[in-house]
Amino acid sequence: MRWSQMFLPTLKEIPNEAEAVSHILMIRSGLVRKLTAGVYSYLPLGLKVLQKVENIIREEMNRKGAQEVLLPAIQPVELWGKSGRLKTLGEDMVKFTDRHKKINVLGPTHEEVVTLLVKNEVSSYRQLPLILYQIQTKFRDEARPRFGVIRSREFIMKDAYSFDATSEGLNFSYQKMYDAYCQIFSRCGLKFIPVEADTGVMGGDVSHEFMVLAENGEDKIVVCSQCGYAVSFARAECVEPKGNNKPADLKKLSEVKTPKVTSVEAVADFFKIKPDKLIKTMIYESDAKPIAVLVRGDHEINESKLKKVLKDSSLKLGDEKLIEKITKGPLGFSGPVGLSGIEIIADYALKNERDNVVGANKADAHLINANSGRDFKVDLWADLRNITDRDFCPKCARQIKIQPAIEIGHVFKLGTKYTTSFNAAYLDAEGRSSEILMGCYGIGVNRIIAASIEQNHDENGIIWPKHISPFDVLILPLNPDHTASQDTAVKIYEQLKERNIEALLDDRNVRAGIKFKDADLIGIPIQIIIGEKKLGQGKIEIKVRSTNERMEIAASESVNKITELVGEV
Protein backbone atom coordinates (compact mmCIF):
# COMPACT_ATOMS: atom_id res chain seq x y z
CA MET A 1 0.00 0.00 0.00
CA ARG A 2 1.17 3.50 -0.80
CA TRP A 3 0.64 5.97 2.00
CA SER A 4 -0.31 8.72 -0.43
CA GLN A 5 -3.29 6.61 -1.51
CA MET A 6 -4.28 5.45 1.95
CA PHE A 7 -7.01 6.95 4.11
CA LEU A 8 -4.76 7.29 7.13
CA PRO A 9 -5.26 10.57 8.95
CA THR A 10 -2.74 11.00 11.77
CA LEU A 11 -2.98 13.64 14.45
CA LYS A 12 -0.17 15.65 15.92
CA GLU A 13 -2.03 16.72 19.01
CA ILE A 14 -3.72 14.83 21.81
CA PRO A 15 -7.44 14.77 21.07
CA ASN A 16 -9.63 16.40 23.64
CA GLU A 17 -11.89 13.37 23.90
CA ALA A 18 -9.27 10.86 25.01
CA GLU A 19 -7.42 10.29 28.24
CA ALA A 20 -6.27 6.67 28.26
CA VAL A 21 -3.03 6.05 26.33
CA SER A 22 -4.49 3.39 24.08
CA HIS A 23 -7.43 5.64 23.29
CA ILE A 24 -5.20 8.62 22.50
CA LEU A 25 -2.92 6.55 20.30
CA MET A 26 -5.74 4.82 18.47
CA ILE A 27 -7.13 8.17 17.45
CA ARG A 28 -3.80 9.84 16.74
CA SER A 29 -2.59 7.00 14.57
CA GLY A 30 -5.77 6.98 12.49
CA LEU A 31 -7.04 3.58 13.62
CA VAL A 32 -10.47 4.76 14.75
CA ARG A 33 -12.74 7.79 14.91
CA LYS A 34 -15.59 8.31 17.31
CA LEU A 35 -19.14 8.71 16.04
CA THR A 36 -20.81 9.14 19.42
CA ALA A 37 -20.19 7.96 22.99
CA GLY A 38 -18.94 4.39 22.91
CA VAL A 39 -19.35 3.99 19.14
CA TYR A 40 -16.36 3.96 16.81
CA SER A 41 -15.58 3.73 13.12
CA TYR A 42 -12.58 1.64 12.16
CA LEU A 43 -10.44 3.25 9.49
CA PRO A 44 -8.34 1.15 7.08
CA LEU A 45 -5.33 0.86 9.37
CA GLY A 46 -7.51 -0.06 12.34
CA LEU A 47 -9.46 -2.57 10.31
CA LYS A 48 -6.24 -4.25 9.19
CA VAL A 49 -5.27 -4.81 12.83
CA LEU A 50 -8.75 -6.04 13.64
CA GLN A 51 -8.58 -8.53 10.78
CA LYS A 52 -5.18 -9.79 11.87
CA VAL A 53 -6.54 -10.49 15.33
CA GLU A 54 -9.65 -12.13 13.90
CA ASN A 55 -7.57 -14.39 11.70
CA ILE A 56 -5.49 -15.55 14.64
CA ILE A 57 -8.68 -16.27 16.53
CA ARG A 58 -10.18 -18.20 13.60
CA GLU A 59 -7.06 -20.31 13.14
CA GLU A 60 -6.90 -21.28 16.79
CA MET A 61 -10.62 -21.94 17.05
CA ASN A 62 -10.63 -24.07 13.92
CA ARG A 63 -7.58 -25.93 15.17
CA LYS A 64 -9.64 -27.03 18.19
CA GLY A 65 -12.47 -28.21 15.96
CA ALA A 66 -14.78 -25.30 16.66
CA GLN A 67 -17.01 -24.38 13.71
CA GLU A 68 -17.75 -20.85 12.64
CA VAL A 69 -21.36 -19.68 12.35
CA LEU A 70 -23.02 -16.31 12.09
CA LEU A 71 -25.97 -15.74 14.38
CA PRO A 72 -28.43 -12.87 14.04
CA ALA A 73 -28.07 -9.59 15.88
CA ILE A 74 -31.83 -9.03 15.89
CA GLN A 75 -33.50 -11.28 18.42
CA PRO A 76 -37.09 -11.45 19.68
CA VAL A 77 -37.33 -10.29 23.25
CA GLU A 78 -39.27 -13.43 24.30
CA LEU A 79 -36.07 -15.41 24.00
CA TRP A 80 -34.65 -13.34 26.82
CA GLY A 81 -37.72 -13.71 28.93
CA LYS A 82 -37.33 -17.46 28.64
CA SER A 83 -33.81 -17.48 30.08
CA GLY A 84 -34.70 -14.92 32.71
CA ARG A 85 -32.00 -12.55 31.59
CA LEU A 86 -34.34 -9.81 30.47
CA LYS A 87 -34.20 -8.71 34.08
CA THR A 88 -30.55 -9.42 34.87
CA LEU A 89 -29.23 -7.61 31.82
CA GLY A 90 -31.94 -4.99 32.11
CA GLU A 91 -31.02 -1.54 30.89
CA ASP A 92 -27.90 -2.80 29.16
CA MET A 93 -30.03 -4.31 26.40
CA VAL A 94 -30.60 -2.31 23.26
CA LYS A 95 -34.27 -2.76 22.35
CA PHE A 96 -36.48 -1.58 19.58
CA THR A 97 -40.09 -2.02 18.55
CA ASP A 98 -40.61 -3.08 14.97
CA ARG A 99 -43.50 -2.08 12.66
CA HIS A 100 -45.57 -4.99 13.88
CA LYS A 101 -45.20 -3.61 17.40
CA LYS A 102 -42.98 -6.51 18.40
CA ILE A 103 -40.10 -5.83 20.73
CA ASN A 104 -36.66 -6.97 19.61
CA VAL A 105 -33.22 -6.72 21.14
CA LEU A 106 -29.88 -6.28 19.46
CA GLY A 107 -27.85 -9.18 20.76
CA PRO A 108 -25.58 -8.32 23.69
CA THR A 109 -24.44 -11.98 23.63
CA HIS A 110 -25.86 -15.15 22.10
CA GLU A 111 -26.45 -17.93 24.62
CA GLU A 112 -30.21 -17.82 24.04
CA VAL A 113 -30.05 -17.89 20.25
CA VAL A 114 -27.44 -20.62 20.05
CA THR A 115 -29.16 -22.78 22.66
CA LEU A 116 -32.42 -22.58 20.73
CA LEU A 117 -30.61 -23.44 17.51
CA VAL A 118 -28.94 -26.47 19.04
CA LYS A 119 -32.10 -27.59 20.83
CA ASN A 120 -33.89 -27.71 17.47
CA GLU A 121 -31.16 -29.51 15.59
CA VAL A 122 -29.47 -31.78 18.11
CA SER A 123 -31.28 -34.69 19.66
CA SER A 124 -28.73 -37.50 19.93
CA TYR A 125 -25.48 -38.02 21.80
CA ARG A 126 -24.08 -38.92 18.39
CA GLN A 127 -24.26 -35.24 17.40
CA LEU A 128 -22.18 -34.21 20.41
CA PRO A 129 -19.78 -32.74 21.33
CA LEU A 130 -20.20 -29.59 19.31
CA ILE A 131 -18.44 -26.24 19.52
CA LEU A 132 -19.81 -23.29 17.55
CA TYR A 133 -18.30 -19.83 17.39
CA GLN A 134 -18.78 -16.54 15.64
CA ILE A 135 -17.10 -13.17 15.33
CA GLN A 136 -19.75 -10.52 15.35
CA THR A 137 -20.83 -7.11 16.58
CA LYS A 138 -22.50 -7.03 19.98
CA PHE A 139 -24.63 -4.25 21.39
CA ARG A 140 -24.79 -3.14 24.98
CA ASP A 141 -26.17 0.14 26.18
CA GLU A 142 -23.43 0.61 28.75
CA ALA A 143 -24.14 2.94 31.64
CA ARG A 144 -20.80 4.54 31.09
CA PRO A 145 -18.78 3.89 27.95
CA ARG A 146 -15.15 4.57 28.67
CA PHE A 147 -11.56 4.53 27.50
CA GLY A 148 -12.31 4.39 23.79
CA VAL A 149 -12.91 0.88 22.59
CA ILE A 150 -12.20 -0.68 25.98
CA ARG A 151 -15.79 -0.20 27.06
CA SER A 152 -17.97 0.65 24.12
CA ARG A 153 -21.63 0.24 23.34
CA GLU A 154 -21.01 -1.54 20.06
CA PHE A 155 -18.09 -3.95 19.93
CA ILE A 156 -16.79 -7.02 18.22
CA MET A 157 -16.82 -10.24 20.12
CA LYS A 158 -15.71 -13.72 19.34
CA ASP A 159 -18.16 -15.88 21.19
CA ALA A 160 -18.04 -19.65 21.28
CA TYR A 161 -20.44 -22.19 22.74
CA SER A 162 -19.71 -25.80 23.54
CA PHE A 163 -22.31 -28.55 23.85
CA ASP A 164 -21.50 -31.84 25.54
CA ALA A 165 -23.29 -34.91 26.73
CA THR A 166 -21.25 -35.51 29.85
CA SER A 167 -19.48 -33.42 32.44
CA GLU A 168 -16.17 -35.01 31.43
CA GLY A 169 -16.96 -33.84 27.93
CA LEU A 170 -17.70 -30.33 29.17
CA ASN A 171 -14.44 -30.29 31.11
CA PHE A 172 -12.62 -31.36 27.98
CA SER A 173 -14.25 -28.71 25.81
CA TYR A 174 -13.60 -26.08 28.46
CA GLN A 175 -9.95 -27.03 28.61
CA LYS A 176 -9.69 -26.96 24.82
CA MET A 177 -11.06 -23.43 24.71
CA TYR A 178 -8.87 -22.38 27.64
CA ASP A 179 -5.81 -23.64 25.77
CA ALA A 180 -6.92 -21.98 22.54
CA TYR A 181 -7.27 -18.69 24.41
CA CYS A 182 -3.75 -18.90 25.77
CA GLN A 183 -2.54 -19.59 22.24
CA ILE A 184 -4.51 -16.68 20.78
CA PHE A 185 -3.37 -14.11 23.31
CA SER A 186 0.24 -15.26 23.08
CA ARG A 187 0.17 -14.94 19.32
CA CYS A 188 -1.26 -11.45 19.73
CA GLY A 189 1.85 -10.62 21.71
CA LEU A 190 0.02 -9.97 24.97
CA LYS A 191 1.29 -10.62 28.45
CA PHE A 192 -1.85 -11.98 30.07
CA ILE A 193 -2.89 -13.65 33.30
CA PRO A 194 -5.72 -16.19 33.52
CA VAL A 195 -7.57 -15.78 36.80
CA GLU A 196 -10.37 -17.58 38.55
CA ALA A 197 -13.40 -15.42 38.08
CA ASP A 198 -16.88 -14.69 39.20
CA THR A 199 -19.62 -15.92 36.90
CA GLY A 200 -21.84 -12.82 37.16
CA VAL A 201 -24.98 -12.73 35.04
CA MET A 202 -23.75 -15.54 32.78
CA GLY A 203 -24.31 -18.16 35.41
CA GLY A 204 -22.62 -21.52 35.85
CA ASP A 205 -20.01 -22.43 38.41
CA VAL A 206 -16.49 -22.46 36.98
CA SER A 207 -15.09 -19.49 35.16
CA HIS A 208 -11.77 -17.94 34.21
CA GLU A 209 -10.99 -14.47 33.00
CA PHE A 210 -8.00 -13.59 30.87
CA MET A 211 -6.58 -10.34 32.12
CA VAL A 212 -3.99 -7.93 30.78
CA LEU A 213 -2.38 -5.73 33.39
CA ALA A 214 -2.93 -2.14 32.34
CA GLU A 215 -3.21 1.18 34.06
CA ASN A 216 -6.45 1.94 32.25
CA GLY A 217 -8.11 -1.33 33.06
CA GLU A 218 -11.58 -1.29 34.50
CA ASP A 219 -11.25 -4.51 36.38
CA LYS A 220 -9.14 -5.35 39.35
CA ILE A 221 -7.19 -8.50 39.88
CA VAL A 222 -5.35 -9.79 42.90
CA VAL A 223 -1.87 -11.07 42.28
CA CYS A 224 0.76 -12.51 44.56
CA SER A 225 4.23 -11.59 43.41
CA GLN A 226 5.66 -14.40 45.50
CA CYS A 227 3.82 -17.49 44.37
CA GLY A 228 2.15 -16.13 41.25
CA TYR A 229 -1.36 -16.80 42.48
CA ALA A 230 -3.88 -14.63 40.64
CA VAL A 231 -7.63 -14.19 41.11
CA SER A 232 -10.22 -11.69 40.09
CA PHE A 233 -10.87 -9.10 42.76
CA ALA A 234 -14.48 -10.13 43.28
CA ARG A 235 -13.50 -13.72 43.86
CA ALA A 236 -10.37 -13.30 45.98
CA GLU A 237 -10.63 -15.28 49.16
CA CYS A 238 -9.90 -13.58 52.47
CA VAL A 239 -8.24 -15.92 54.91
CA GLU A 240 -9.89 -16.70 58.21
CA PRO A 241 -7.75 -15.37 61.04
CA LYS A 242 -6.19 -17.98 63.32
CA GLY A 243 -7.49 -18.46 66.82
CA ASN A 244 -10.49 -16.93 68.52
CA ASN A 245 -9.15 -15.72 71.78
CA LYS A 246 -11.02 -13.02 73.58
CA PRO A 247 -9.15 -11.82 76.63
CA ALA A 248 -11.03 -11.67 79.89
CA ASP A 249 -10.56 -7.95 80.43
CA LEU A 250 -13.22 -6.77 77.98
CA LYS A 251 -14.42 -3.24 78.55
CA LYS A 252 -17.93 -2.41 79.63
CA LEU A 253 -20.62 -1.95 77.00
CA SER A 254 -22.09 1.52 77.14
CA GLU A 255 -24.17 3.90 75.09
CA VAL A 256 -22.91 7.22 73.76
CA LYS A 257 -24.99 10.03 72.22
CA THR A 258 -23.91 10.56 68.62
CA PRO A 259 -26.31 13.09 67.10
CA LYS A 260 -26.51 12.87 63.30
CA VAL A 261 -23.33 10.78 63.12
CA THR A 262 -24.13 8.00 60.66
CA SER A 263 -21.41 7.20 58.14
CA VAL A 264 -18.40 5.08 59.04
CA GLU A 265 -16.07 8.04 58.56
CA ALA A 266 -18.23 10.30 60.69
CA VAL A 267 -18.44 7.77 63.52
CA ALA A 268 -14.71 7.08 63.41
CA ASP A 269 -14.11 10.79 63.47
CA PHE A 270 -16.50 11.33 66.35
CA PHE A 271 -14.83 8.71 68.54
CA LYS A 272 -11.35 9.58 67.25
CA ILE A 273 -10.72 5.96 66.28
CA LYS A 274 -9.77 4.19 63.06
CA PRO A 275 -12.65 2.77 60.97
CA ASP A 276 -11.41 -0.75 61.68
CA LYS A 277 -12.67 -0.46 65.27
CA LEU A 278 -16.20 -0.12 63.94
CA ILE A 279 -18.61 -2.85 62.96
CA LYS A 280 -20.90 -2.10 60.03
CA THR A 281 -24.31 -3.73 60.27
CA MET A 282 -26.22 -4.11 57.04
CA ILE A 283 -29.71 -5.54 56.77
CA TYR A 284 -30.26 -7.68 53.68
CA GLU A 285 -33.31 -9.38 52.37
CA SER A 286 -32.75 -13.02 51.53
CA ASP A 287 -35.56 -15.30 50.35
CA ALA A 288 -37.99 -12.72 51.73
CA LYS A 289 -36.30 -13.13 55.12
CA PRO A 290 -34.19 -10.35 56.59
CA ILE A 291 -30.64 -11.08 57.66
CA ALA A 292 -28.04 -8.95 59.41
CA VAL A 293 -24.57 -8.88 57.89
CA LEU A 294 -21.60 -7.63 59.90
CA VAL A 295 -18.28 -6.47 58.50
CA ARG A 296 -15.49 -4.34 59.88
CA GLY A 297 -15.83 -0.60 59.29
CA ASP A 298 -12.96 -0.43 56.85
CA HIS A 299 -14.19 -3.43 54.82
CA GLU A 300 -16.69 -3.73 52.01
CA ILE A 301 -19.31 -6.44 51.76
CA ASN A 302 -18.86 -8.64 48.71
CA GLU A 303 -22.39 -9.44 47.65
CA SER A 304 -21.46 -12.31 45.40
CA LYS A 305 -19.70 -14.06 48.29
CA LEU A 306 -22.70 -13.35 50.46
CA LYS A 307 -25.02 -14.83 47.84
CA LYS A 308 -22.92 -17.94 47.68
CA VAL A 309 -22.81 -18.39 51.45
CA LEU A 310 -26.57 -17.91 51.74
CA LYS A 311 -27.22 -19.88 48.54
CA ASP A 312 -29.55 -17.11 47.43
CA SER A 313 -28.98 -15.29 44.19
CA SER A 314 -31.92 -12.94 44.64
CA LEU A 315 -30.41 -11.37 47.73
CA LYS A 316 -30.69 -7.62 47.97
CA LEU A 317 -29.92 -4.81 50.35
CA GLY A 318 -32.86 -3.94 52.59
CA ASP A 319 -34.53 -0.56 52.22
CA GLU A 320 -35.07 2.04 54.94
CA LYS A 321 -38.45 0.63 55.87
CA LEU A 322 -37.10 -2.85 56.46
CA ILE A 323 -34.24 -1.49 58.55
CA GLU A 324 -36.63 0.42 60.78
CA LYS A 325 -38.85 -2.60 61.13
CA ILE A 326 -36.00 -4.94 62.07
CA THR A 327 -33.78 -2.72 64.18
CA LYS A 328 -36.45 -0.37 65.53
CA GLY A 329 -33.96 2.40 64.77
CA PRO A 330 -33.34 4.65 61.78
CA LEU A 331 -30.92 4.07 58.91
CA GLY A 332 -27.34 4.71 59.96
CA PHE A 333 -27.61 3.55 63.57
CA SER A 334 -27.97 -0.21 63.12
CA GLY A 335 -26.02 -2.59 65.30
CA PRO A 336 -26.05 -6.27 66.27
CA VAL A 337 -26.73 -5.78 69.97
CA GLY A 338 -30.30 -6.59 70.92
CA LEU A 339 -31.41 -7.64 67.46
CA SER A 340 -34.02 -10.34 67.72
CA GLY A 341 -35.78 -12.62 65.30
CA ILE A 342 -33.06 -12.23 62.75
CA GLU A 343 -30.06 -14.28 61.81
CA ILE A 344 -26.67 -12.59 62.21
CA ILE A 345 -23.88 -13.47 59.85
CA ALA A 346 -20.42 -11.96 60.33
CA ASP A 347 -17.21 -11.69 58.40
CA TYR A 348 -14.18 -13.66 59.58
CA ALA A 349 -12.20 -10.49 60.16
CA LEU A 350 -14.42 -9.68 63.13
CA LYS A 351 -13.48 -12.88 64.94
CA ASN A 352 -10.52 -11.37 66.72
CA GLU A 353 -12.04 -7.94 67.17
CA ARG A 354 -12.87 -6.69 70.64
CA ASP A 355 -14.42 -3.59 72.17
CA ASN A 356 -15.93 -2.30 68.94
CA VAL A 357 -18.23 0.57 68.18
CA VAL A 358 -21.64 -0.41 66.81
CA GLY A 359 -24.96 1.31 66.15
CA ALA A 360 -27.40 1.35 69.09
CA ASN A 361 -30.51 0.71 66.98
CA LYS A 362 -31.95 4.04 67.99
CA ALA A 363 -31.55 7.52 66.64
CA ASP A 364 -28.39 9.45 67.45
CA ALA A 365 -26.70 6.80 69.57
CA HIS A 366 -23.89 4.25 69.30
CA LEU A 367 -22.60 1.58 71.64
CA ILE A 368 -18.96 1.32 72.55
CA ASN A 369 -17.10 -1.79 73.67
CA ALA A 370 -19.44 -4.20 71.96
CA ASN A 371 -18.13 -7.77 71.87
CA SER A 372 -19.41 -10.78 69.99
CA GLY A 373 -20.28 -13.67 72.25
CA ARG A 374 -20.85 -11.42 75.23
CA ASP A 375 -23.12 -8.71 73.78
CA PHE A 376 -24.45 -10.34 70.65
CA LYS A 377 -24.47 -13.74 69.09
CA VAL A 378 -23.13 -14.49 65.63
CA ASP A 379 -25.03 -17.32 63.94
CA LEU A 380 -22.54 -17.84 61.15
CA TRP A 381 -18.96 -16.78 60.45
CA ALA A 382 -17.90 -16.59 56.82
CA ASP A 383 -15.76 -14.82 54.26
CA LEU A 384 -18.07 -12.01 53.23
CA ARG A 385 -15.89 -9.10 52.21
CA ASN A 386 -13.74 -7.76 49.42
CA ILE A 387 -10.04 -8.31 49.75
CA THR A 388 -7.83 -5.28 50.42
CA ASP A 389 -4.18 -4.62 49.68
CA ARG A 390 -3.43 -5.15 53.38
CA ASP A 391 -4.52 -8.78 53.08
CA PHE A 392 -2.37 -11.80 52.49
CA CYS A 393 -2.16 -14.38 49.75
CA PRO A 394 -4.51 -17.30 50.48
CA LYS A 395 -1.93 -19.70 49.02
CA CYS A 396 1.40 -18.54 50.43
CA ALA A 397 0.42 -15.96 53.08
CA ARG A 398 2.58 -13.17 51.65
CA GLN A 399 1.20 -9.72 50.99
CA ILE A 400 -0.92 -9.49 47.85
CA LYS A 401 -1.25 -6.68 45.33
CA ILE A 402 -4.40 -5.37 43.70
CA GLN A 403 -3.82 -4.21 40.14
CA PRO A 404 -5.98 -2.72 37.42
CA ALA A 405 -6.44 -4.94 34.38
CA ILE A 406 -8.35 -5.23 31.14
CA GLU A 407 -10.48 -8.31 30.69
CA ILE A 408 -9.85 -9.60 27.17
CA GLY A 409 -11.46 -13.00 27.45
CA HIS A 410 -13.77 -14.94 29.71
CA VAL A 411 -14.67 -18.62 29.73
CA PHE A 412 -17.57 -20.21 31.63
CA LYS A 413 -18.73 -23.69 32.41
CA LEU A 414 -22.42 -23.01 32.20
CA GLY A 415 -23.68 -26.53 32.78
CA THR A 416 -27.42 -26.70 32.18
CA LYS A 417 -28.35 -23.10 32.94
CA TYR A 418 -29.58 -22.41 29.42
CA THR A 419 -30.36 -25.91 28.25
CA THR A 420 -32.81 -26.21 31.14
CA SER A 421 -34.63 -22.97 30.22
CA PHE A 422 -34.82 -24.03 26.60
CA ASN A 423 -35.36 -27.70 27.28
CA ALA A 424 -32.42 -28.68 25.10
CA ALA A 425 -31.89 -32.38 25.64
CA TYR A 426 -30.36 -35.37 23.87
CA LEU A 427 -30.90 -39.11 24.01
CA ASP A 428 -27.98 -41.24 25.17
CA ALA A 429 -27.06 -44.71 23.93
CA GLU A 430 -29.54 -46.26 26.35
CA GLY A 431 -32.32 -44.05 25.09
CA ARG A 432 -32.42 -41.88 28.20
CA SER A 433 -32.99 -38.17 27.84
CA SER A 434 -30.60 -35.70 29.50
CA GLU A 435 -29.97 -32.01 29.29
CA ILE A 436 -27.03 -30.88 27.20
CA LEU A 437 -24.10 -29.39 29.10
CA MET A 438 -22.90 -26.04 27.87
CA GLY A 439 -19.88 -23.83 28.08
CA CYS A 440 -19.46 -20.35 26.69
CA TYR A 441 -16.30 -18.51 25.76
CA GLY A 442 -15.87 -14.85 24.84
CA ILE A 443 -13.09 -12.66 23.52
CA GLY A 444 -13.30 -8.89 23.24
CA VAL A 445 -11.64 -8.42 19.86
CA ASN A 446 -11.41 -4.62 20.06
CA ARG A 447 -10.06 -4.87 23.56
CA ILE A 448 -7.16 -6.97 22.37
CA ILE A 449 -6.10 -4.02 20.25
CA ALA A 450 -6.46 -1.50 23.06
CA ALA A 451 -4.78 -3.84 25.54
CA SER A 452 -1.90 -4.41 23.16
CA ILE A 453 -1.34 -0.67 22.85
CA GLU A 454 -1.60 -0.17 26.61
CA GLN A 455 1.11 -2.78 26.96
CA ASN A 456 3.29 -1.86 23.98
CA HIS A 457 3.92 1.83 23.44
CA ASP A 458 6.40 4.56 24.21
CA GLU A 459 6.29 8.35 24.23
CA ASN A 460 6.40 8.38 20.43
CA GLY A 461 3.57 6.03 19.71
CA ILE A 462 2.43 2.47 19.25
CA ILE A 463 4.79 -0.50 19.03
CA TRP A 464 2.90 -3.35 17.37
CA PRO A 465 3.69 -6.95 18.16
CA LYS A 466 4.51 -8.53 14.82
CA HIS A 467 1.48 -10.77 14.34
CA ILE A 468 -1.10 -8.04 14.74
CA SER A 469 0.79 -5.19 13.12
CA PRO A 470 -1.17 -3.71 10.21
CA PHE A 471 1.95 -3.97 8.03
CA ASP A 472 5.20 -5.90 8.35
CA VAL A 473 7.46 -3.06 7.24
CA LEU A 474 7.30 0.63 6.52
CA ILE A 475 9.48 2.03 3.75
CA LEU A 476 10.55 5.65 4.11
CA PRO A 477 12.23 7.29 1.13
CA LEU A 478 13.16 10.59 2.74
CA ASN A 479 13.58 12.98 -0.13
CA PRO A 480 10.60 12.94 -2.45
CA ASP A 481 12.55 14.79 -5.17
CA HIS A 482 15.47 12.39 -5.20
CA THR A 483 14.67 9.92 -7.95
CA ALA A 484 17.20 7.28 -6.91
CA SER A 485 15.70 7.13 -3.38
CA GLN A 486 12.20 6.81 -4.78
CA ASP A 487 13.23 4.15 -7.27
CA THR A 488 15.03 2.12 -4.64
CA ALA A 489 12.02 2.37 -2.33
CA VAL A 490 9.61 1.23 -5.01
CA LYS A 491 11.91 -1.61 -5.98
CA ILE A 492 12.16 -2.88 -2.41
CA TYR A 493 8.39 -2.46 -2.04
CA GLU A 494 7.70 -4.55 -5.15
CA GLN A 495 10.15 -7.26 -4.20
CA LEU A 496 8.73 -7.56 -0.70
CA LYS A 497 5.28 -7.86 -2.17
CA GLU A 498 6.47 -10.81 -4.26
CA ARG A 499 7.64 -12.46 -1.06
CA ASN A 500 4.27 -11.88 0.58
CA ILE A 501 5.63 -9.32 2.98
CA GLU A 502 3.18 -6.51 3.58
CA ALA A 503 4.83 -3.16 3.20
CA LEU A 504 3.54 0.37 3.52
CA LEU A 505 5.44 2.79 1.29
CA ASP A 506 5.51 6.34 2.58
CA ASP A 507 5.57 8.04 -0.80
CA ARG A 508 4.04 11.24 0.51
CA ASN A 509 5.55 14.49 -0.61
CA VAL A 510 6.37 15.66 2.90
CA ARG A 511 9.50 16.40 4.87
CA ALA A 512 11.54 13.69 6.55
CA GLY A 513 10.63 14.83 10.06
CA ILE A 514 6.96 14.23 9.43
CA LYS A 515 7.65 10.75 8.05
CA PHE A 516 9.75 9.82 11.07
CA LYS A 517 7.19 11.07 13.55
CA ASP A 518 4.32 9.32 11.80
CA ALA A 519 6.35 6.14 11.44
CA ASP A 520 6.95 5.93 15.18
CA LEU A 521 3.36 6.87 15.87
CA ILE A 522 1.74 4.12 13.81
CA GLY A 523 4.25 1.67 15.18
CA ILE A 524 5.05 -0.73 12.35
CA PRO A 525 7.82 -3.01 13.69
CA ILE A 526 10.41 -2.46 10.93
CA GLN A 527 11.27 0.83 9.26
CA ILE A 528 13.33 0.91 6.08
CA ILE A 529 14.89 4.36 5.84
CA ILE A 530 16.21 5.43 2.47
CA GLY A 531 18.19 8.67 2.58
CA GLU A 532 19.95 10.44 -0.25
CA LYS A 533 23.44 10.51 1.30
CA LYS A 534 23.59 6.92 2.47
CA LEU A 535 22.13 5.68 -0.75
CA GLY A 536 25.02 7.46 -2.47
CA GLN A 537 27.27 5.01 -0.62
CA GLY A 538 25.00 2.17 -1.69
CA LYS A 539 23.46 1.84 1.77
CA ILE A 540 20.07 1.99 3.40
CA GLU A 541 19.12 1.99 7.04
CA ILE A 542 16.83 -0.31 8.99
CA LYS A 543 15.28 0.71 12.29
CA VAL A 544 13.56 -1.69 14.63
CA ARG A 545 10.70 0.16 16.28
CA SER A 546 10.64 -1.77 19.54
CA THR A 547 14.35 -1.57 20.37
CA ASN A 548 15.25 1.53 18.42
CA GLU A 549 18.12 -0.52 17.03
CA ARG A 550 19.46 0.83 13.72
CA MET A 551 21.54 -0.97 11.17
CA GLU A 552 23.02 -0.02 7.85
CA ILE A 553 23.03 -2.53 5.07
CA ALA A 554 23.91 -2.59 1.41
CA ALA A 555 20.91 -1.58 -0.69
CA SER A 556 21.50 -4.58 -2.92
CA GLU A 557 21.02 -7.00 -0.03
CA SER A 558 18.18 -5.17 1.60
CA VAL A 559 15.34 -7.45 0.56
CA ASN A 560 17.01 -10.58 1.90
CA LYS A 561 17.90 -8.87 5.13
CA ILE A 562 14.37 -7.50 5.59
CA THR A 563 12.85 -10.91 4.90
CA GLU A 564 15.09 -12.32 7.58
CA LEU A 565 14.15 -9.59 10.04
CA VAL A 566 10.43 -9.94 9.45
CA GLY A 567 10.81 -13.53 10.60
CA GLU A 568 12.59 -12.48 13.79
CA VAL A 569 11.31 -9.22 15.17
Next chain:
RNA sequence: CGGGGCGUGGCUCAGCUUGGCUAGAGCGCUUGGUUUGGGACCAAGAAGCCGAAGGUUCAAAUCCUUCCGCCCCGACCA
Protein backbone atom coordinates in the same frame (compact mmCIF):
# COMPACT_ATOMS: atom_id res chain seq x y z
C1' C B 1 -28.30 7.49 37.99
C1' G B 2 -25.16 11.03 41.54
C1' G B 3 -20.81 14.54 41.46
C1' G B 4 -17.33 17.54 38.51
C1' G B 5 -15.52 19.69 33.85
C1' C B 6 -16.15 21.14 28.87
C1' G B 7 -18.70 22.71 24.01
C1' U B 8 -15.61 28.91 19.60
C1' G B 9 -13.11 26.77 11.36
C1' G B 10 -10.86 19.72 10.28
C1' C B 11 -7.45 19.53 15.17
C1' U B 12 -5.52 22.04 19.85
C1' C B 13 -7.04 26.27 22.24
C1' A B 14 -7.47 32.02 23.59
C1' G B 15 -11.51 35.57 24.15
C1' C B 16 -16.48 35.08 28.51
C1' U B 17 -14.99 37.39 35.06
C1' U B 18 -16.29 43.42 33.76
C1' G B 19 -21.66 42.66 27.07
C1' G B 20 -19.55 47.14 22.50
C1' C B 21 -16.63 48.23 16.56
C1' U B 22 -14.83 43.42 11.35
C1' A B 23 -14.34 36.76 16.44
C1' G B 24 -8.61 35.46 17.14
C1' A B 25 -3.89 32.28 17.36
C1' G B 26 -1.09 27.79 16.33
C1' C B 27 -1.50 23.29 13.56
C1' G B 28 -3.85 21.29 9.20
C1' C B 29 -5.83 22.59 4.07
C1' U B 30 -5.20 25.42 -1.16
C1' U B 31 -1.71 28.29 -4.49
C1' G B 32 3.31 30.18 -5.52
C1' G B 33 8.39 30.34 -4.01
C1' U B 34 12.74 28.92 -0.90
C1' U B 35 14.03 24.44 1.69
C1' U B 36 14.79 18.79 2.42
C1' G B 37 17.59 13.00 8.06
C1' G B 38 13.28 14.04 13.52
C1' G B 39 6.46 17.61 13.02
C1' A B 40 10.77 24.01 8.04
C1' C B 41 10.30 29.23 6.20
C1' C B 42 8.10 33.41 3.31
C1' A B 43 3.83 35.27 0.73
C1' A B 44 -1.23 34.98 -0.71
C1' G B 45 -5.88 32.43 0.26
C1' A B 46 -10.35 29.11 1.62
C1' A B 47 -12.76 27.75 5.83
C1' G B 48 -16.83 29.82 11.91
C1' C B 49 -24.59 31.68 11.70
C1' C B 50 -19.13 30.88 18.80
C1' G B 51 -23.58 23.21 20.70
C1' A B 52 -29.38 24.37 20.20
C1' A B 53 -33.69 27.12 21.54
C1' G B 54 -35.68 30.99 24.21
C1' G B 55 -34.98 35.43 27.22
C1' U B 56 -32.59 40.21 29.13
C1' U B 57 -30.45 44.51 26.40
C1' C B 58 -29.81 49.94 21.96
C1' A B 59 -26.15 45.83 21.57
C1' A B 60 -24.82 38.80 23.49
C1' A B 61 -19.43 34.02 22.04
C1' U B 62 -19.77 36.91 26.77
C1' C B 63 -25.49 37.69 31.30
C1' C B 64 -30.17 34.45 32.53
C1' U B 65 -33.37 29.89 31.58
C1' U B 66 -34.17 25.26 29.32
C1' C B 67 -32.45 21.47 26.36
C1' C B 68 -28.62 18.57 23.69
C1' G B 69 -23.77 16.52 23.25
C1' C B 70 -18.83 15.05 24.98
C1' C B 71 -15.11 13.81 28.83
C1' C B 72 -13.63 12.52 33.95
C1' C B 73 -14.79 10.40 39.11
C1' G B 74 -18.39 7.24 41.41
C1' A B 75 -22.66 3.70 41.22
C1' C B 76 -23.46 -0.20 37.71
C1' C B 77 -21.46 -3.75 34.39
C1' A B 78 -20.36 -10.27 29.58
